[in-house]
Amino acid sequence: MTAFILVSGTYTGGWVWQELADRLRESGAEVYPATLTGLGDRRHLAGPGTNLETHVQDLVELIDHVDAQDVVIVGHDYGIHPVLGAADRRPDRIGRIVHLDTGIPQDGEPALNLVPDQKLRELLLDGADAAGADWRIPVPAHEDWQRWGSTAGIPDDALARLTRLAAPHPLGTLRQPLRLTGVSAELPTTGVLCTGNGSSIATVEAFVGLGDPRFQALLDRRVTFFELDTGHWPMLSTPDELAAVLLKAAAGDGYRLDPAASERPAHLRPFLLDVPERPRERVGHVDLYLPEADGPRPAVVFVHGGPVPAGVTPTPRDWPAFIGYGRYVASLGAVGVTVDHRLHDLADYERAAEDVAAAVERVRDDPRVDPDRVALWFFSAGGLISADWIAVPPPWLRCVAASYPVLAPLPNWGLTDARFRPAAALATAGPLPIVLTRVERERVEIAATVEEFLTAAETHGRDIEVIDVPEGLHGFETMDPTEETRQAVHDAVRSVLAHLEG
Structure with missing residues (x-):
């Protein structure tokens, strides 16, 4: 009994x-x-x-x-x-x-x-x-x-x-x-x-x-x-x-x-594309992957998700996916930027947002970067940080991208601050281009936040470019190397770079 x-x-x-x-x-x-x-x-x-x-x-x-x-x-x-x-x-x-x-x-x-x-x-x-x-x-x-x-x-x-x-x-x-x-x-x-x-x-x-x-x-x-x-x-x-x-x-x-x-976690598996190595410079918490080009070049800043517990090694900018994205963007003529921010706990979003903002300013001050042509690309739970940039986009921000993002705080996160709600930020976003990579096999609780965001975009008359990944998984760049997932990375990168031209 x-x-x-x-x-x-x-x-x-x-x-x-x-x-x-x-x-x-x-x-x-x-x-x-x-x-x-x-x-x-x-x-x-x-x-x-x-x-x-x-x-x-x-x-x-x-x-x-x-x-x-x-x-x-x-x-x-x-x-x-x-x-x-x-x-x-x-x-x-x-x-x-x-x-x-x-x-x-x-x-x-x-x-x-x-x-x-x-x-x-x-x-x-x-x-x-x-x-x-x-x-x-x-x-x-x-x-x-x-x-x-x-x-x-x-x-x-x-x-x-x-x-x-x-x-x-x-x-x-x-x-x-x-x-x-x-x-x-x-x-x-x-x-x-x-x-x-x-x-x-x-x-x-x-x-x-x-x-x-x-x-x-x-x-x-x-x-x-x-x-x-x-x-x-x-x-x-x-x-x-x-x-x-x-x-x-x-x-x-x-x-x-x-x-x-735990022996071979998904985020430490190889990047799904075979991309050429590019020179990498490390300045503080920021890494720059440099293209073969003369004069200032546009930049793409990649923002990881989390929370990533303090003390975890390697840190996100040394994860294969972010190294891969940085190299890939650099091979196509832009500066790839990865950054470690301090989203160690759900209470750390304000601090993480400050870290990202400081990293962006550091990148724009680099003489090899065109300060008027920058894109921000957010991943997973880093998606909440995008709200700051979507709400009041500066003129030099040419595009915001998001891959399998969390676009609203999950119910048990306790984030009541309206600042980190990208759907609400769409009301003042203006014509800022947004590229969203959506995976078919997303976690239910995260997929609901993406649908909330897209519904808000329709309400505000915003045209979001959605790149769907059939059978794709959250973190597919190292979890799910297929022709479909490789094509999704190609399409997303080229779309973001196209918004940086001109």
């Missing part, structure tokens, strides 16, 4: 699992939806001293009263913090930990680190009074639940119920650091990723490939994954599908990451 302990996130209690619990019980499982101190029908038990340790103890006591031998404990959102704390103290009772659309907190991390809305997180870090709270965080208004994760798929009546039954959340539970001995890290684990909230297996694999040490433990064969095509609250939006996934997780099923992905 499997017993599921279900632990929800901020503001909610055991009531949020009602439909899911019914489905699991129908399968023959025992189900224990937890209501933590200060939440649900236990809201009156909270006080200024209620903290993460309070909630850990709540779960330890619950675990001790469950008779079943096979206990699967599920943590959603904030709930993963007390789940890990309790599992660390009762590892012999836990058969599997399920991370339900949430992060992988480490020892010493407070749950505030998982709050997706960056501005709200900063307010709560600086002081409760600034957030309009005392020792509790007020319940979000009906329309503000998106600040905590995508509400995609939640029926209207369920969202209304979420708002009606929510309780102010004790602030101390988010501020107190999680303390772990490490024993819970040895337990079998499953991640359930909600693509409508911006999470996917492909994203996890990408971070593993980058060498981020926080993700290397996910290569363990006891770690499995599932995806759900819904928003952040699958217990409300897709309870049937979530029940099926949890039952499979309890049985040890699920997708397992390929250890070979």
Whole structure:
């Protein structure tokens, strides 16, 4: 007999699992939806001293009263913090930990680190009074639940119920650091990723490939994954599908990451074109690939995506794809420029945008570059930085290009700053040429941002040149060397260079 302990996130209690619990019980499982101190029908038990340790103890006591031998404990959102704390103290009772659309907190991390809305997180870090709270965080208004994760798929009546039954959340539970001995890290684990909230297996694999040490433990064969095509609250939006996934997780099923992905990650494989070497000059965080030409030449600045964890080597400008693009552009008579910027975390977009702007000015000041003929080419999550340039394009910017770009912040990124929304920037872009390379097999959550951008372009009467890549993958330049992908690179490069002529 499997017993599921279900632990929800901020503001909610055991009531949020009602439909899911019914489905699991129908399968023959025992189900224990937890209501933590200060939440649900236990809201009156909270006080200024209620903290993460309070909630850990709540779960330890619950675990001790469950008779079943096979206990699967599920943590959603904030709930993963007390789940890990309790599992660390009762590892012999836990058969599997399920991370339900949430992060992988480490020892010493407070749950505030998982709050997706960056501005709200900063307010709560600086002081409760600034957030309009005392020792509790007020319940979000009906329309503000998106600040905590995508509400995609939640029926209207369920969202209304979420708002009606929510309780102010004790602030101390988010501020107190999680303390772990490490024993819970040895337990079998499953991640359930909600693509409508911006999470996917492909994203996890990408971070593993980058060498981020926080993700290397996910290569363990006891770690499995599932995806759900819904928003952040699958217990409300897709309870049937979530029940099926949890039952499979309890049985040890699920997708397992390929250890070979970390040995030869996709971004370090060879560039799909055989391009001639060109002289490369390195100045600070900028590399210039120089053409065989007299006099100033136009330049193409390539802007990588991310986040790329600090300390990862080689850095993006030494990745084969960017070396390849720089050389290819230089072989056709323009200066190819690659740059390392500091998008190490989702909170770093402002700093990364400043780095890109400084790199562009450095390039335009180089006597071998025609300062009046520059193109900017953005890749993947670097696409958000394009909004600055699209909104108010300077006269020397002849073209903006984007390959498999992220063109709107994903729901779980917490970026509420309108500055990094390329679709909104189109309203003031004017006649700036935009070349967009779109891959057919894009991640669902990223493809949605591209469609949002193209819809906005149609609304504003903007003609975007779209180069489609049949069967193309995100990062196809090193992942997918085919005739179609090679042709897409040829077409995109030649289109961008054509806008630089004259």
